[in-house]
Amino acid sequence: MNLRPPAPILLVDDAPANLLALEAVLQTLGEPLVRAGSGQEALRRLRDADYAAVLLDVRMPGMDGFETARLIRAQRRSRRTPIIFITADASDLSVEEAYAIGAVDFLTKPIVAPVLKAKLAFFVELHRSRQELQAAERKAVQDRAFLSAVLEAVEDGIVACGPDGRLTLFNRATREFHAMDFEPVGASNWSQQYDLYGPDGVTPLRPEEVPLHRALGGEVVRNVELVIAPPGGKARHLLASGQPLYDEAGHKLGAVVSMHDVSAQREAEQAREAAITEQTRREEAEAAAELIRESRERLRESEQRVRLATEAAGLGVWVWDLGSDQLTWENERLFEIFGLTGAARGSLEPGRLGDRLTELAHADDADACRAALLRTARTGERLRFEGRFFRRSDRSLRWIELTGILQPAQDATPARVLGTAVDITDRKHAEDELRRSEERYRALMESLDEGFCVIQMLYAPDGRPVDYRFLQVNPAFEKHTGMVGAVGRTMREIAPEHEAHWFEIYGRVARTGEPVRFENEARALGRWFDVYATCTDRATGKVALLFTDITERRRSEESLRRLAAELAESDRRKTEFLATLAHELRNPLAPISNGLQLLRIADGDAEAKERARNMMERQLRHLVRLVDDLLDIARISSGKVELKKERTALDAILGSAVESSMPLLNAAGHQLDVNIAEPGLQLVADGTRLAQVVSNLLNNAAKYTPDGGRIELAARRDGEEVVISVTDTGIGIAAEALPQVFEMFTQVGRHRERSQGGLGIGLALVRRLVELHGGSVTAHSAGVGRGSTFTVRLPVGAGAAAPLPQVPAASAAAEAAPVFRVLVVDDNVDAAESLAALLELDGHDIRVAHDGDSAIAQAAEFRPEIVFLDIGMPGKDGYEVARELRRDPRNRDTMLVALTGWGAQDDRARSRSAGFDHHLTKPAELPAVEALLAKMAGRRQETSAA
Ligand code: ADP
Numbered sequence: 001m002n003l004r005p006p007a008p009i010l011l012v013d014d015a016p017a018n019l020l021a022l023e024a025v026l027q028t029l030g031e032p033l034v035r036a037g038s039g040q041e042a043l044r045r046l047r048d049a050d051y052a053a054v055l056l057d058v059r060m061p062g063m064d065g066f067e068t069a070r071l072i073r074a075q076r077r078s079r080r081t082p083i084i085f086i087t088a089d090a091s092d093l094s095v096e097e098a099y100a101i102g103a104v105d106f107l108t109k110p111i112v113a114p115v116l117k118a119k120l121a122f123f124v125e126l127h128r129s130r131q132e133l134q135a136a137e138r139k140a141v142q143d144r145a146f147l148s149a150v151l152e153a154v155e156d157g158i159v160a161c162g163p164d165g166r167l168t169l170f171n172r173a174t175r176e177f178h179a180m181d182f183e184p185v186g187a188s189n190w191s192q193q194y195d196l197y198g199p200d201g202v203t204p205l206r207p208e209e210v211p212l213h214r215a216l217g218g219e220v221v222r223n224v225e226l227v228i229a230p231p232g233g234k235a236r237h238l239l240a241s242g243q244p245l246y247d248e249a250g251h252k253l254g255a256v257v258s259m260h261d262v263s264a265q266r267e268a269e270q271a272r273e274a275a276i277t278e279q280t281r282r283e284e285a286e287a288a289a290e291l292i293r294e295s296r297e298r299l300r301e302s303e304q305r306v307r308l309a310t311e312a313a314g315l316g317v318w319v320w321d322l323g324s325d326q327l328t329w330e331n332e333r334l335f336e337i338f339g340l341t342g343a344a345r346g347s348l349e350p351g352r353l354g355d356r357l358t359e360l361a362h363a364d365d366a367d368a369c370r371a372a373l374l375r376t377a378r379t380g381e382r383l384r385f386e387g388r389f390f391r392r393s394d395r396s397l398r399w400i401e402l403t404g405i406l407q408p409a410q411d412a413t414p415a416r417v418l419g420t421a422v423d424i425t426d427r428k429h430a431e432d433e434l435r436r437s438e439e440r441y442r443a444l445m446e447s448l449d450e451g452f453c454v455i456q457m458l459y460a461p462d463g464r465p466v467d468y469r470f471l472q473v474n475p476a477f478e479k480h481t482g483m484v485g486a487v488g489r490t491m492r493e494i495a496p497e498h499e500a501h502w503f504e505i506y507g508r509v510a511r512t513g514e515p516v517r518f519e520n521e522a523r524a525l526g527r528w529f530d531v532y533a534t535c536t537d538r539a540t541g542k543v544a545l546l547f548t549d550i551t552e553r554r555r556s557e558e559s560l561r562r563l564a565a566e567l568a569e570s571d572r573r574k575t576e577f578l579a580t581l582a583h584e585l586r587n588p589l590a591p592i593s594n595g596l597q598l599l600r601i602a603d604g605d606a607e608a609k610e611r612a613r614n615m616m617e618r619q620l621r622h623l624v625r626l627v628d629d630l631l632d633i634a635r636i637s638s639g640k641v642e643l644k645k646e647r648t649a650l651d652a653i654l655g656s657a658v659e660s661s662m663p664l665l666n667a668a669g670h671q672l673d674v675n676i677a678e679p680g681l682q683l684v685a686d687g688t689r690l691a692q693v694v695s696n697l698l699n700n701a702a703k704y705t706p707d708g709g710r711i712e713l714a715a716r717r718d719g720e721e722v723v724i725s726v727t728d729t730g731i732g733i734a735a736e737a738l739p740q741v742f743e744m745f746t747q748v749g750r751h752r753e754r755s756q757g758g759l760g761i762g763l764a765l766v767r768r769l770v771e772l773h774g775g776s777v778t779a780h781s782a783g784v785g786r787g788s789t790f791t792v793r794l795p796v797g798a799g800a801a802a803p804l805p806q807v808p809a810a811s812a813a814a815e816a817a818p819v820f821r822v823l824v825v826d827d828n829v830d831a832a833e834s835l836a837a838l839l840e841l842d843g844h845d846i847r848v849a850h851d852g853d854s855a856i857a858q859a860a861e862f863r864p865e866i867v868f869l870d871i872g873m874p875g876k877d878g879y880e881v882a883r884e885l886r887r888d889p890r891n892r893d894t895m896l897v898a899l900t901g902w903g904a905q906d907d908r909a910r911s912r913s914a915g916f917d918h919h920l921t922k923p924a925e926l927p928a929v930e931a932l933l934a935k936m937a938g939r940r941q942e943t944s945a946a
Contacts, residue, residue: 004128005128005131006031006032007031007051007052007124007127007128007131008031008032008033008034008049008050008051008052009026009029009031009032009033009034009051009052009053009054009055009120009123009124010034010036010042010045010046010051010053010054010055011023011026011033011034011035011036011055012036012038012039012041012042012054012055012056012057012060012065012068013037013055013057013060013086014037014038014057014060014061015057016037018057019035019037021111022055022111022116023035025111025113025116025117026116026117026120028117029117029120029121029124031052031124034051038060038062038063039060039062039063039064039065039067039068039071040062040063042054042056042068042072043068043071043072043075046072046075046077046078046081047075047077047078050077050081050127050131051078051081051127052081052082052120052123052124052126052127052128053081053082053083053084053120053123053124053127054072054078054081054082054083054084055084055086055120056068056069056072056083056084056085056086056103057085057086057087058085058086058087059087059088065085065087066097066101069083069085069101069102069103070101070102072102073101073102082104082105082123082126083101083102083103083104084103084104084105084106084107084119084120084123085098085103085105085106085107086106086107086108086109086111087106087107087108087109088108088109089108090108104123105119107119145410146319146330146418148171149405149407149418150405150418151169151171151172152171152172153172153405153418154171154173155173155260155261156173156258156259156260156261157171157173157174157176157177157238157258157259157260157261158171158173158174158256158257158258158259159171159174159182159212159256159257159259160245160254160255160256160257161187161212161216161254161255162253162254163216163251163252163253163254165186165187165216166184167182167184168254169256170182173259173261174259177228177230177236177238177259177261178194178195178228178230178233179230179232179233180230187207187210187212187213187216188207189207190207190210190212190213191204191205191206191207191209191210192204194228195228195229195230195231196210196226196227196228197226197227197228197229198225198226198227199225199226199227199237200227201227201229201235201237205226211224211226211240211241211242211257211259212242212255212256212257214242215242215243215244215255215256215257216244216254216255217244218244218252219243219244220242220243220244221240221241221242221243221257222241223239223240223241224239224240224241225237225238225239225240225262226238226240226259228259234263235263236261236263237261237262237263237265237266238259238260238261238262238263239259239260239262240257240258240259240260241257241258241260242255242256242257242258243255243256316329316331316333316334316335316336316337316338316420316421316422317330317331317333317334317418317419317420317421318330318334318418318419318420318421319416319417319418319419320353320373320377320404320416320417320419321414321416322377322414322415322416322417323409323414323415323416324414325352325353325354326350326351326352327350327351327352327353327356328350329350334421337391337398337400337421337422337423338360338389338390338391338392339390339391339392339393339394339396340392340393341392341393353370353373354370357369357370360389360390360392361387361388361389361390362387362388362389362390362397364388365387365388365389368385368387369385369387369402372384372385372402373385373402373404373417376404376405376406376417377406377415377417380406380408381406382403382404382405383402383403383404383405383417383419384401384402384403385401385402385403386399386400386401386402386424386428387399387400387402388400398423398425399423399424399425399427399428400421400422400423400424400425401421401422401424402419402420402421403419403420404417404418404419404420405417405418405419445474446474446475448474448476448546449476450476450480450546450547450548451473451474451476451477451479451480451481451545451546451547451548451549452473452474452476452477452544452545452546452547453470453471453472453473453474453477453486453544453545454470454471454472454536454542454543454544454545455468455469455470455471455491455506455542455543455544455545456468456469456471456540456541456542456543457503457506457507457510457541457542457543458490459507459541464507465503465504465506465507465510466492466503467490467491467492467503468490468491468503468506468543469488469489469490469491470486470487470488470489470490470491471487471542472487473486473487479549480529480547480548480549481525481527481549482525482527483495483525491503495522495524495525496524497523497524498522498524498525499521499522499523499524501520502520502522505518505520505533506533506543506545509533509534509535509543510535510538510541510542510543511538512535513535513538514535515532515533515534515535516531516532516533517530517531517532517533518530518531519531519550526551527549527551528549528550528551528553528554529547529548529549529550530547530548530550531545531546531547532545532546532547533545533546534546573744573760576760577760577761580760581630584626585623585626586922586923587828587831587922588619588620588622588623588626588830589619589623589923590828590831590834590922590923590924591615591616591619591828591830591831591833591834591923592616592619592620592623592923593923593925594612594831594834594835594837594838594923594924594926595612595613595615595616595619595834596616597838597926598612598834598837598838598841599612599613601838601841602837602841605841608837608840608841611833611837612834612837615830615833615834618663618830619830621660621663625660629696629761629762629765630761632692632765632769633744633761633764633765633768636765636768636769636772641772643685643686643689643772643773644686644688645684645685645686646684646685646686646687647682647683647684648682648683648684648685648686648687648690649680649681649682649683650676650681650682650683650715650722651676651679651680651681652687653683653685653687653690653691653694654674654676654691654694654713654715654724656687656688656691656695657690657691657692657693657694657695657698657713658672658674658694658695658698658713660691660695661695661698661699661702664698664699664702664703665698665702665711667702667829668702668705668707668708668709669707669708670701670702670705670707670708670709670710670711671708671709671710671711672698672711672712672713673710673711673712673713674712674713674714675712675713675714675715676714676715676716677714677715677716677717678715678716678717681715681717681722681796683722683794683795683796684795685773685794686773689769689772689773690769690773690794692765692769693766693769693770693777693792694713694724694726694792696762696763696765696766697726697766697790697792698711698713698726699762700726700762700763700790701726701727701728701730701788701790702728704728704730704731704788705728705729705730705731705787706730706731706874707850707851709728709729709730710728710729711726711727711728711729712725712726712727712728713725713726714727717796718793720795720796721775721793721794721795721796722793722794722795722796723791723792723793724791724792724793724794725789725790725791725792726789726790727787727788727789728787728788728789729787730787730788731784731785732781732782732783732784732785732786732787732788733779733781733783733784733788734781734783734784735781735783738779738780738781741763741779742763742764742766742767742777742779743764744760744761744764763779766790766792770792770794773794773795774794774795775792775793775794775795776792776793777790777791777792777793778790778791779791819842819843819844819845819933819937820844820845820864820865820866820933820936820937821844821845821847821862821863821864821865821866822839822844822845822846822847822864822865822866822867822868823846823847823848823849823855823858823859823862823864823866823867823868824836824839824846824847824848824849824868825848825849825850825851825852825855825867825868825869825870825873825878825881826848826850826868826870826873826899827850827851827870827872827873827874828870829850831870831922831923832848832849832850832870833848835868835924835929836848838926838929839929842930842933844933847862847864851873851874851875851876852873852875852876852877852878852880852881853875853876855867855869855881856876856881856884856885859885859888859891859894860888863890864894865893865894865895865936865940866894866895866897866932866933866936867885867894867895867896867897868897868899868920868924868929869881869882869896869897869898869899869916870899870900870922871898871899871900871911872900878898878899878900878911878914879910879911879914882896882898882911882914882915882916883914883915885915886914886915895917895918895932895935895936895939896915896916896917896918897916897917897918897919897920897932898911898914898916898918898919898920899920899921899922899924900919900920900921900922918932920932
């Protein structure tokens with residue numbers, strides 16, 4: 001198929017037969033053949049259309065061929081149309097004449113068909129190439145007009161020059177910048193001629209600094225800042241970019257520079273600078289820096305666009321002809337944008353705007369797009385439209401931005417809109433993504449149970465973080481902090497006392513960008529917080545905080561800790577108590593079991609029996625007292641004790657107490673003084689219980705005073721109270737221990753090895769009983785080693801004093817017939833006595849000592865063969881005594897037997913290393929003792945035999 005435009009040929013002859021003959025010959029050329037029967041008709045046809053050639057018969061009636069040819073030449077449209085004369089008679093015209101008239105050729109009949117065809121084929125070609133040339137010229141003119149329309153319309157200044165530095169382009173924006181059109185001056189005068197200055201606006205640019213000059217010199221220039229300040233005109237800040245231009249062969253064509261006006265931004269910056277107040281200077285400056293950075297980035301973006309436009313590569317370009325409503329795709333890029341390749345492309349040759357939109361635009365955006373285009377067409381307002389279009393190649397939906405300007409009708413061209421198109425899908429997606437993530441972030445923040453805020457760090461001049469401002473908070477923020485309306489205020493404004501460590505921690509997060517998680521206290525807010533802090537923007541020092549008020553949790557943790565410590569302490573005391581209890585219960589058992597054996601073997605010895613019984617009774621009393629104390633404490637603790645209150649004489653109470661404590665007092669050789677200031681006093685009280693109280697105090701005084709001490713029991717009246725005090729000359733109590741002595745299971749120091757040691761419940765019992773009576777008890781001591789006084793105060797009644805009973809002193813041990821010389825050493829008098837009595841019954845020679853020193857003294861004089869030695873004694877303990885005895889060579893063969901309440905393995909090891917031969921656990925059973933004696937007898941026989 002021939003797509004080329006037709007090249008019609010006009011055949012002029014008055015004889016139809018001739019015309020037929022010509023048509024027959026020329027048919028095969030395939031071009032339109034137009035007939036004209038006369039000169040007039042030929043002229044008419046030539047006025048209406050362009051013809052490739054005219055075949056003109058010379059002889060015609062009326063207007064002949066020559067006349068016709070002259071008129072053809074005179075007509076504007078056909079001035080250059082080739083004319084070929086045809087004549088039957090060669091003499092009709094001379095060649096010269098024919099050419100003078102304007103013919104290009106002439107042929108004589110009869111016509112030779114191939115010649116005629118060849119000639120006309122040549123003219124057809126000629127016609128066609130001329131037409132194409134004209135079309136190309138028209139197109140070039142149009143293109144130039146289009147390009148210069150674009151260049152005139154853009155906001156950036158664009159200047160170009162030829163290789164010689166002659167300016168060839170100086171667009172509208174440039175003319176506005178300079179407030180003048182260009183002048184024919186050389187490159188070295190540009191700076192001065194066009195008022196060009198450096199970024200400061202006052203230093204003139206040197207000629208070689210002018211961007212166009214540099215570009216002409218072969219340099220690619222990017223974003224050079226300069227100022228254009230025409231005299232009397234507005235000074236503008238511009239960013240200039242440009243490059244040299246080369247043709248395909250690499251010859252320099254000149255250079256081009258585009259200039260982007262950034263005055264508005266510069267002014268905004270300056271205005272901002274001026275508005276900054278002193279106290280917020282620093283933060284504002286930082287924000288401004290950020291703004292500048294952003295606007296620079298935006299600038300670079302828009303510049304990029306201009307560059308693309310200039311290079312006409314990145315932008316699709318289209319034209320919408322308003323007269324014909326034809327939308328034309330002007331460049332390759334546009335086809336690419338819409339995915340129109342191959343066959344699809346062919347279908348998109350110029351078409352009506354409406355059809356195009358139906359075909360390509362998304363149904364929801366088509367109307368808006370049409371409306372925007374129509375508005376531009378009607379009002380001349382710049383077109384700027386973003387919408388969704390289908391890309392044919394992959395049927396995908398793309399976001400496309402259309403921009404355009406109206407070019408009003410000019411003489412040759414009708415009104416039209418010139419426009420560009422860019423695929424902005426990626427940008428749109430990025431924007432959507434950003435918006436979505438912002439929405440997600442906001443929704444999350446709003447719905448959080450945790451407190452959330454974004455803060456901006458504030459620094460001292462030396463760079464130290466000293467405060468922060470709340471930029472943003474979530475609804476839960478108030479609940480967690482108790483702070484209302486925090487946004488916009490600083491932490492210091494709200495809580496001036498807020499600790500420095502908070503600022504330091506957040507300052508560090510802002511500086512290093514590393515997130516932290518921690519718990520800390522904010523005293524000023526009276527709260528504890530669990531905080532996660534992360535930096536959202538290091539440049540501006542923004543930190544996001546996610547936090548929870550953990551004050552409650554902290555409190556309960558704290559009280560749990562306290563409770564656990566208290567539990568552990570009471571548990572420790574209880575364990576210690578149980579150990580002591582076991583020990584205390586076992587101590588009286590030794591003498592009792594000794595006594596029982598004594599009774600069994602002491603057949604006729606009435607005196608020995610009496611002594612054993614007395615001793616057993618004493619120990620039993622002690623046991624009973626211990627168990628009673630325990631029961632009492634348990635009963636009092638569970639509120640089961642009821643006082644049997646009745647009118648009682650104070651004297652009787654004190655007498656009974658002294659009586660029960662007497663054995664202990666005597667055993668230790670203490671002196672007891674009783675001072676009753678007002679005899680006969682009467683109280684309403686439970687006499688038995690009060691006697692127990694006083695007896696407990698006396699027992700303690702006896703226990704905690706070294707033997708031979710002095711103890712005073714005093715009673716007096718003080719107003720409505722009776723004051724009873726027990727004072728000793730004993731070991732005293734350290735000041736720090738005083739407050740605790742009345743606590744249950746409390747023992748000052750550790751007296752476990754002391755036979756006197758108690759359970760640590762005596763004083764607790766005293767206090768509870770006194771309190772049950774509505775009284776109080778206190779302890780005083782001038783310090784360790786300086787004695788103690790316990791004072792009981794009780795509400796009073798009236799009464800009379802009673803005489804105190806006389807207490808007999810403890811008796812000494814009796815002697816028995818010796819078999820061995822045996823020394824028994826034990827600070828527990830009963831234990832010592834009972835063992836001594838047992839051995840005495842067997843006829844051994846017995847001595848008894850109650851402490852280490854007297855044991856050593858007795859041994860030196862008595863020279864015992866066997867020593868039963870208690871380990872746990874006050875002063876020198878059993879180990880020390882044993883070592884000392886062993887040092888004397890005379891005691892080399894003496895058998896040393898350890899007595900201990902603690903049968904543990906390491907005690908045996910210790911006693912062996914101290915020089916003991918044997919180890920017995922208290923109470924020592926008679927069989928074990930007898931076995932030892934038998935061993936000793938065997939040894940003696942061996943030595944005497946030797
Ligand atoms: P215990 O059974 O240990 O004697 P108490 O409750 O009677 O228990 O006494 C508690 C602690 O108070 C004793 O272990 C002892 O350390 C101290 N204490 C009590 N009375 C005296 C005192 N008169 N002199 C020195 N310390 C005493």
